[in-house]
Amino acid sequence: MSSQDEQFQAAAPDPAASSADDGMTWWYRWLCRIAGVIGGMSCAFAGLWNCVTINPLNIAAGVWMMLNAFVLFLCEAPFCCQFIEFANAVSARADKLRPWQKAAFYCGMAVFPVMLSLTLTTLFGNAIAFATGVLYGLSALGKKGDAISYARIHQQQKQMDEEKLTGALEGQG
DSSP states (O other): OHHHHHHHHSOOOOOHHHHHOOOOOOHHHHHHHHHHHHHHHHHHHHHHHHHHSHHHHHHHHHHHHHHHHHHHHHHHOGGGGTTSSHHHHHHHHHHSSHHHHHHHHHHHHHHHHHHOOHHHHHHHHHHHHHHHHHHHHHHHHHOOOOOHHHHHHHHHHHHHHHHHHHHHHHHHH
């Protein structure tokens, strides 16, 4: 086996470990990935558009947005970066991150250019990248409880309230 094959085997993510740890369904995981790719495209186009100016802060924000696009493509869609040797390794490491860590990273990446140069281009260009971070943050909150368990908790609370009320009435009488 060549060193490139060994590197690919080491970088290949373990699907059982990643799906068991974060509790995300397959369709939500794909939604996050698609949002990341679309966010990368919007950051790239808006960043390029932002660089066509003479204002140095706009140029810096545009360069940062294109860097954001590269990182989003590298983490969410490594097949778009096949010409880069370490793309699979970076993607595998990003897949091992917890959803709240990805959320903080993506939202932080998207907020920085907006703070650097507050324009409509930076706002709209980073909106989908920020939304990707929000999607990962929502998945970090966990699954919603089912209606049966909520109804059971509500019933137990109601019984406890009635017992307290009858105990208070018996104590007064």
